[in-house]
Amino acid sequence: xxxxxxxxxxxxxxxxxxxxxxxxxxxxxxxxxxxxxxxxxxxxxxxxxxxxxxxxxxxxxxxxxxxxxxxxxxxxxxxxxxxxxxxxxxxxxxxxxxxxxxxxxxxxxxxxxxxxxxxxxxxxxxxxxxxxxxxxxxxxxxxxxxxxxxxxxxxxxxxxxxxxxxxxxxxxxxxxxxxxxxxxxxxxxxxxxxxxxxxxxxxxxxxxxxxxxxxxxxxxxxxxxxxxxxxxxxxxxxxxxxxxxxxxxxxxxxxxxxxxxxxxxxxxxxxxxxxxxxxxxxxxxxxxxxxxxxxxxxxxxxxxxxxxxxxxxxxxxxxxxxxxxxxxxxxxxxxxxxxxxxxxxxxxxxxxxxxxxxxxxxxxxxxxxxxxxxxxxxxxxxxxxxxxxxxxxxxxxxxxxxxxxxxxxxxxxxxxxxxxxx
Numbered sequence: 556x557x558x559x560x561x562x563x564x565x566x567x568x569x570x571x572x573x574x575x576x577x578x579x580x581x582x583x584x585x586x587x588x589x590x591x592x593x594x595x596x597x598x599x600x601x602x603x604x605x606x607x608x609x610x611x612x613x614x615x616x617x618x619x620x621x622x623x624x625x626x627x628x629x630x631x632x633x634x635x636x637x638x639x640x641x642x643x644x645x646x647x648x649x650x651x652x653x654x655x656x657x658x659x660x661x662x663x664x665x666x667x668x669x670x671x672x673x674x675x676x677x678x679x680x681x682x683x684x685x686x687x688x689x690x691x692x693x694x695x696x697x698x699x700x701x702x703x704x705x706x707x708x709x710x711x712x713x714x715x716x717x718x719x720x721x722x723x724x725x726x727x728x729x730x731x732x733x734x735x736x737x738x739x740x741x742x743x744x745x746x747x748x749x750x751x752x753x754x755x756x757x758x759x760x761x762x763x764x765x766x767x768x769x770x771x772x773x774x775x776x777x778x779x780x781x782x783x784x785x786x787x788x789x790x791x792x793x794x795x796x797x798x799x800x801x802x803x804x805x806x807x808x809x810x811x812x813x814x815x816x817x818x819x820x821x822x823x824x825x826x827x828x829x830x831x832x833x834x835x836x837x838x839x840x841x842x843x844x845x846x847x848x849x850x851x852x853x854x855x856x857x858x859x860x861x862x863x864x865x866x867x868x869x870x871x872x873x874x875x876x877x878x879x880x881x882x883x884x885x886x887x888x889x890x891x892x893x894x895x896x897x898x899x900x901x902x903x904x905x906x907x908x909x910x911x912x913x914x915x916x917x918x919x920x921x922x923x924x925x926x927x928x929x930x931x932x933x934x935x936x937x938x939x940x941x942x943x944x945x946x947x948x949x950x951x952x953x954x955x956x957x958x959x960x961x962x963x964x965x966x967x968x969x970x971x972x973x974x975x976x977x
């Protein structure tokens with residue numbers, strides 16, 4: 556077993572970017588994943604995590620030879636030891652996108668065996684990389700103070716200064732008394748109204764409280780994901796958002812794209828690539844409030860049919876209300892894998908926008924078996940996205956188109972959309 560390097564300082568020359576917001580270095584035969592550095596830099600790195608084996612994690616705490624693309628960090632709370640929000644805050648915007656492009660390309664090669672040059676595109680409304688976010692969820696510490704989680708930690712940074720969202724979002728939030736262990740959801744909606752909602756602490760089972768291993772972690776995650784009481788503090792708690800000529804009123808704690816330019820852009824790409832014609836049938840899986848379903852239904856016309864599947868009953872209710880004048884869309888409040896056998900088929904087009912973990916083998920096997928000619932797949936994690944692309948290729952699909960968007964400036968996150976046909 557190798558020596559434990561925790562808290563050791565290493566002088567490193569940084570190499571290529573890696574998936575997860577790191578730059579890769581090597582030292583004494585081990586890989587070091589370094590945050591807050593840029594490719595080509597020479598740094599002093601402090602090891603922050605070492606569980607043995609072939610790699611460890613570190614923060615660049617001193618820049619010995621700086622990249623010309625290094626900038627003064629835009630986010631004051633996300634540096635070494637700080638919040639986990641803006642891990643690319645120290646890089647110019649075009650270098651951030653170059654790094655993300657490299658990561659997406661590398662994941663496609665490694666997991667899907669696909670060689671593809673990827674260019675990460677700017678979304679409308681990005682500006683200088685600040686103020687693009689429309690919603691943020693804050694943790695609340697045991698003293699009732701809201702803030703952001705530290706990187707890979709339950710610790711909370713309580714200085715509300717992350718620049719991803721307009722500073723007006725934070726007005727008065729630090730001065731209020733919040734329930735320890737709760738969360739605070741803040742939304743600046745499409746009409747300019749602010750909504751602030753407190754989400755009650757999760758009810759963690761005895762297993763989650765007392766078990767340190769995998770069972771305990773699973774129980775804690777289940778508690779966080781379970782329905783929790785909500786208290787509206789500012790606004791109506793019902794943000795209004797618009798895509799094209801249609802409005803959605805939805806729960807403040809429900810899902811909507813974080814970047815103000817994302818929903819319109821993705822909807823346009825999905826509609827173009829789906830290529831729906833009058834009378835066609837489509838499936839919109841992990842469909843949320845039906846933004847993509849609306850785009851598909853518009854091209855399919857009154858004689859077409861769109862099945863939208865979403866596990867959140869609140870999202871389905873909000874989607875039905877927004878699309879009450881579009882009878883060709885049918886909503887299903889269920890898990891995708893359970894709902895698929897009962898959907899109208901065969902679909903000509905399937906659109907999937909799964910959570911960060913991706914769709915996975917069972918869902919993609921079922922999509923392929925349903926006989927779809929075209930699949931439009933959206934992914935917010937390069938690794939799970941590339942893995943899913945590889946599964947489609949195994950079913951005889953071709954990767955016809957791929958676009959990647961800088962949907963989360965100042966961070967390592969990136970959104971990808973693929974068109975697959977057969």
